[in-house]
Structure formats: C-alpha cells, structure tokens
Amino acid sequence: MDTKTMNPHLKTTPSKHGAHPVAHAWVLRTLAGVLLTGLGLTAAHADGSRMPAKILPSYTAECAACHTAYPPGMLPARSWQRIMKGLDQHYGSDASLDAKSVTEIGQWLQTHAGTYKRVSEEPPQDRLTRSAWFERKHRQIDKAVWQLPSVKSAANCAACHTGTERGMFDDHNLKRPAGLSASQSRAWND
C-alpha cells in the first residue's frame, strides 16, 4: 500500500498530472471493482473486508484483546447499545472499561452498526452467532465442531476464517480446525 494513500495529510511531491493520490487509488479500486463484477464476482470478493475503512484504535486495543474484532455491521445498533451498557457482565466475563472508552467505542459502533446482510433483527442475547444470517451460513457445520478444543465456540471466527483479522469472511479464506472427523470435514469441501 502506498504510504501516501494512507495519510493524505503528508507532504507529497508535486505531480505533473496534479492527480491526488487518494483520488488515483479510488479510481483504480473502482475500476477493479467494475472489472471483477463483470467477471461474475460479487463486490464482496473485490473488496471483501467487512470492517469499516477506519477502525477505531481503541476498538482493536480493548475489544480485540479478548476476542475477534467483530465487524460492527454484524449486529444492529440496539444490540451494540445493550452490549456497551453491560460490559461488567459481558458473556460471562467482566469487560468493564473506563467511561471515556465506553463512550468512544459505543459511538463508533453506533455509526457502523447493522449493515451486513441487512442486519435488522436483534439476535438472542445480542450474540451475532445467533443471527438468522449466521445460522444459515453455518447450517452445514456439525454442532459438535463448535465444541472442539481448536474452536471453543462459534464466536471464534479465526478457528476457520483465516481472513478474520482483516475482516474477510468469504468461503475462499477457510481452514479446517484440528480434530475434524471425516464427515464433519465435508462441509469444507466446496
């Protein structure tokens, strides 16, 4: 990645064309998107990250210290609101934070909430793993697979999704967790 596209405020060498590097990158991205879509791939493959372009640093530092940095769009705003209000009892663990971080992270989550798969339902216990879209996507996964020591729970996306850190969850970035039986392994075949 070009360092200048990462920080447009840095002083740049004047260009003969006068094209702003960010605009340049945007054009290329758009072009790539159009080309890939033309080839029958969806936009999700062209730019598969489910994470917002700018990830709040405190979201990574605080939330991802214990678990996957879940894309905010995978839960509706109301669910995030409840989660941020009850951090001292957070799915069996005390995840309490200072007030400033709670406000900052809470606002960021509200801004980016509920865009994936037209998320609108508030899943039971505000667990994204109980959402209809999640269960549909994972319907071929044997229930026992979630309990494998190499998986631990459905919330451990990275057990199978190798692109988790980058917010990529498509079927092309999958691995088989250790301990799968032959029949359980079949869900990974296609």
Add this chain to the structure above:
Amino acid sequence: MRPSQHSSHPSRPSRPPTRLWALAALCAAQTLFMPGAQAADTTPAQQLSHWTAQAGAPAQAERGQALFNQRHGGEWSCASCHGTPPTAQGKHASTGKSIEPLAPAFNAKAFTDTAKTDKWFKRNCKDVLSRECSAQEKADVLAYLTRIKP
C-alpha cells in the same frame, strides 16, 4: 493494490527520500497517538512495592502462587487463561484468543502500564474471585510472578 505511479515517473530523484520521510512521520505518529501503545509508566518491581505498601505487610510469593492456581468458587482460576507457570502464551478460556505471557521475565511489556494493570486486575479478579482483589492479594501475586525466572 499498488497504483503504478512509479512507471510514469521513472526519472524522479526526489521520490525515495520523500517516501522515507513519509514512513518516518507515520511511525512517529503511531508511537505518539496509538492508544494501544504501552505507556511504560511503571515496572513490575514498582507495582510490587506499591501494592506491598498499600497492604502494609510483606508480600508472600507462596500465597500468590496458591491464589493464582486455585479456583475460588467460580469456573476459572488465573491459570485457566494464563497457564501455569505463566511463562508461555496463554489462551482465553472461552474465546481461545492468545494472551501474551504474564510472567515479566517472559514478557517485557507485562506490568509496565498502570492503567492497563489496574484494568486487568479489576476485571480478572471479578471473573475469578467474584470480587476485586485486595492490595495484599495483588502484592502476593506480583511477588510470585516476579519470582519466576527463565
């Protein structure tokens, strides 16, 4: 994706230095403004003496070791996630997320940030003991952890 700007300006001599400066500025900005960065405002030894002073009694590593390894009526002990002895990467007992070694001799960043240390003592004591730890308990655990050598 890397835009092919280089090919259109093959003979521009000033580009590499500009890039280096840009990189240096980025690194500097990250060190200054990353909230996740270590504040490094304390040391394990300072933490030990602080909590020992608060407790008003000498810390005992043996007692700290017992507290660390035992369950206290709940599902987890400290060791459930940090391992025992906590000299290697631990694993979050419910999410599986990896945790850096807790013993300072095996992790230079352990107990070097006061806010972080306070935050985790509070949370983890609640998880393990269903209450916050006393100054004596924190001192004991620190005595145990700082005693662990490679």
